[in-house]
Amino acid sequence: MIENGMTVNVKFEEPRVIGECAGCYGEIVEGETIVEFPDGLMIHYDRYCAMAFCLESGERKTVWK
Numbered sequence: 001m002i003e004n005g006m007t008v009n010v011k012f013e014e015p016r017v018i019g020e021c022a023g024c025y026g027e028i029v030e031g032e033t034i035v036e037f038p039d040g041l042m043i044h045y046d047r048y049c050a051m052a053f054c055l056e057s058g059e060r061k062t063v064w065k
Helices: 047-057
Strands: 017-020 027-029 034-036 042-044
16 A cells, blocks of 8 residues: 555644533633633624524624614
8 A cells, every 4th residue: 555655644633622612511622713802702704603603602682762
């Protein structure tokens, strides 16, 4: 069997988990783009995580003039 010489003896490591997303509750790993809040909460830089975080953390109100 012929192996690719560029991948021989190369060790692939799993990315290091640095926290949990406050939106989707998934892992945030090293190298991902995130939004970090002053209180230390982090969410993925993703519209779905941002929406989930806002809907859970905010209070629903109806505004009338």
